[in-house]
Amino acid sequence: xxxxxxxxxxxxxxxxxxxxxxxxxxxxxxxxxxxxxxxxxxxxxxxxxxxxxxxxxxxxxxxxxxxxxxxxxxxxxxxxxxxxxxxxxxxxxxxxxxxxxxxxxxxxxxxxxxxxxxxxxxxxxxxxxxxxxxxxxxxxxxxxxxxxxxxxxxxxxxxxxxxxxxxxxxxxxxxxxxxxxxxxxxxxxxxxxxxxxxxxxxxxxxxxxxxxxxxxxxxxxxxxxxxxxxxxxxxxxxxxxxxxxxxxxxxxxxxxxxxxxxxxxxxxxxxxxxxxxxxxxxxxxxxxxxxxxxxxxxxxxxxxxxxx
Amino acid sequence: xxxxxxxxxxxxxxxxxxxxxxxxxxxxxxxxxxxxxxxxxxxxxxxxxxxxxxxxxxxxxxxxxxxxxxxxxxxxxxxxxxxxxxxxxxxxxxxxxxxxxxxxxxxxxxxxxxxxxxxxxxxxxxxxxxxxxxxxxxxxxxxxxxxxxxxxxxxxxxxxxxxxxxxxxxxxxxxxxxxxxxxxxxxxxxxxxxxxxxxxxxxxxxxxxxxxxxxxxxxxxxxxxxxxxxxxxxxxxxxxxxxxxxxxxxxxxxxxxxxxxx
Ligand SMILES: Nc1ncnc2c1ncn2[C@@H]1O[C@H](COP(=O)(O)OP(=O)(O)O)[C@@H](O)[C@H]1O
Ligand SMILES: [Mg+2]
Numbered sequence: 001x002x003x004x005x006x007x008x009x010x011x012x013x014x015x016x017x018x019x020x021x022x023x024x025x026x027x028x029x030x031x032x033x034x035x036x037x038x039x040x041x042x043x044x045x046x047x048x049x050x051x052x053x054x055x056x057x058x059x060x061x062x063x064x065x066x067x068x069x070x071x072x073x074x075x076x077x078x079x080x081x082x083x084x085x086x087x088x089x090x091x092x093x094x095x096x097x098x099x100x101x102x103x104x105x106x107x108x109x110x111x112x113x114x115x116x117x118x119x120x121x122x123x124x125x126x127x128x129x130x131x132x133x134x135x136x137x138x139x140x141x142x143x144x145x146x147x148x149x150x151x152x153x154x155x156x157x158x159x160x161x162x163x164x165x166x167x168x169x170x171x172x173x174x175x176x177x178x179x180x181x182x183x184x185x186x187x188x189x190x191x192x193x194x195x196x197x198x199x200x201x202x203x204x205x206x207x208x209x210x211x212x213x214x215x216x217x218x219x220x221x222x223x224x225x226x227x228x229x230x231x232x233x234x235x236x237x238x239x240x241x242x243x244x245x246x247x248x249x250x251x252x253x254x255x256x257x258x259x260x261x262x263x264x265x266x267x268x269x270x271x272x273x274x275x276x277x278x279x280x281x282x283x284x285x286x287x288x289x290x291x292x293x294x295x296x297x298x299x300x301x302x303x304x305x306x307x308x
Numbered sequence: 309x310x311x312x313x314x315x316x317x318x319x320x321x322x323x324x325x326x327x328x329x330x331x332x333x334x335x336x337x338x339x340x341x342x343x344x345x346x347x348x349x350x351x352x353x354x355x356x357x358x359x360x361x362x363x364x365x366x367x368x369x370x371x372x373x374x375x376x377x378x379x380x381x382x383x384x385x386x387x388x389x390x391x392x393x394x395x396x397x398x399x400x401x402x403x404x405x406x407x408x409x410x411x412x413x414x415x416x417x418x419x420x421x422x423x424x425x426x427x428x429x430x431x432x433x434x435x436x437x438x439x440x441x442x443x444x445x446x447x448x449x450x451x452x453x454x455x456x457x458x459x460x461x462x463x464x465x466x467x468x469x470x471x472x473x474x475x476x477x478x479x480x481x482x483x484x485x486x487x488x489x490x491x492x493x494x495x496x497x498x499x500x501x502x503x504x505x506x507x508x509x510x511x512x513x514x515x516x517x518x519x520x521x522x523x524x525x526x527x528x529x530x531x532x533x534x535x536x537x538x539x540x541x542x543x544x545x546x547x548x549x550x551x552x553x554x555x556x557x558x559x560x561x562x563x564x565x566x567x568x569x570x
Contacts, residue, residue: 019570056413058412058413058569059309059569059570060309060310060313060569078415078416078417079415081413081414081415082415084413086413088406088409088410088413090406092405092406092407092409092410093410094330094334094405094407094410095405096334096337096338097333097334097337101333105326105329105330105333106410106414108326108329108330109326109327109411109414109415109416110414110415111323111326111415157414
């Protein structure tokens with residue numbers, strides 16, 4: 001159990017939610033310290049979006065307690081949402097409006113006056129890298145621009161807490177980096193970010209702490225670096241080639257743990273020297289030696305089978 | 309969702325106004341031309357049938373057929389405008405564009421969204437009704453100051469059909485679903501509610517049933533007012549429309565909560 005403390009931006013305890021008899025959120029506990037970035041990392045269908053919807057008071061959980069920005073959710077969700085920004089998983093900008101109109105109309109939902117919104121728009125456009133696009137129609141924006149506008153829209157009420165549901169899914173590398181940069185800026189300004197993603201590099205790069213979610217359960221939680229240190233051997237060697245699988249089975253003493261997926265064998269090692277010298281004598285095999293990452297932790301804990 | 313939350317009475321207060329303003333802004337930008345479109349269809353029927361068919365017909369209740377038809381046209385086109393807005397535009401905002409989802413991420417709730425949509429729908433249909441009223445006045449088909457009372461009747465009619473439309477919107481899996489509502493409800497109702505011919509021409513049983521339909525109440529308010537008479541049982545018809553509107557809005561709220569907040 002997590003003790004609820006008013007200092008936390010968000011605390012969730014024993015959260016449960018079922019759909020049609022399926023427990024898609026099955027007892028989740030976490031807390032997010034103000035001014036930090038917290039990640040919910042999990043494959044498709046893990047329950048990330050459902051968890052966020054519960055936190056925002058958009059669906060009533062079957063069990064558990066939620067406090068968001070000092071308010072109890074769902075009871076005081078309206079008050080809580082007044083100080084929250086949301087970047088939803090799927091863009092829902094108003095296609096009939098220009099960039100500026102999208103911001104104005106959205107600001108009004110927070111009870112802001114036109115003057116107050118107008119005053120914020122230049123900063124928001126600057127933040128979103130959309131200077132000069134104020135009067136552009138939404139259809140003329142690229143995917144990355146739309147995502148950034150959605151992020152700017154989420155900032156219209158100058159919230160302390162921002163939820164981002166898969167903010168970079170479907171974006172090209174340049175566009176992802178720009179979003180990451182803006183998210184870094186937000187934490188620098190003291191904002192609290194709650195991020196869902198299935199990109200390991202994104203989680204590793206941005207999150208102070210993260211929880212790995214699978215089938216509605218939290219498998220582990222902690223700082224990305226610590227998760228790698230606790231759950232997995234520090235070195236990984238990936239061996240590729242037609243004979244990789246067979247070779248790996250014959251040399252299974254060369255790694256603490258070995259996994260085979262298709263034509264690749266993964267050796268997880270404390271000490272890679274013996275493995276590398278053995279590989280040296282195998283010109284038919286190619287290999288890649290790298291430090292262990294969050295992705296290795298994730299795969300170890302959630303398995304390799306496909307999700308959809 | 310608990311039963312208490314699902315069935316709690318909507319309490320939108322006045323915070324629905326930004327939702328109304330959003331729809332108004334879209335309409336101002338894009339839909340102004342559609343007013344002409346909305347207007348043309350009912351006017352062609354009213355004038356074509358009214359003067360063409362009307363030349364063959366005797367007076368009805370002391371007025372020419374075109375004057376008789378004018379009152380029916382006002383309420384029927386109000387009904388159609390409200391129904392189209394709540395069904396097609398409402399569904400597009402709820403399901404296709406996810407506009408409502410965006411709003412739900414702000415401090416507003418679904419109650420605010422639905423109240424804003426309802427009042428917007430009634431506002432837009434009021435405009436359709438008013439435009440036809442204006443043509444009626446210009447053609448000299450109604451000259452009584454009592455005709456001004458049709459304006460609140462039009463708004464109430466818009467609220468009623470807007471609320472009924474929001475029920476259908478909440479139930480719809482796709483746009484195709486709306487055909488059933490038109491074919492099974494709106495079109496037959498238009499035929500039996502006294503829009504085109506006096507409802508007492510109907511077989512007595514059908515007449516008795518038709519009298520309960522919301523469009524009948526609207527016709528029985530609008531027609532005497534346009535002809536310069538105070539409607540018989542005006543209070544009863546207003547109360548009936550108000551009851552249907554209130555009940556329908558409550559049902560629409562419950563169904564939409566069940567759909568979006570589960
Ligand atoms: N409204 C709903 N009705 C029924 N099932 C749902 C609903 N929302 C989510 N689910 C199911 O719950 C599971 C978790 O979904 P979700 O929270 O969207 O996962 P994620 O965001 O991690 O991909 C999925 O199996 C999904 O099909
Ligand atoms: Mg999701």
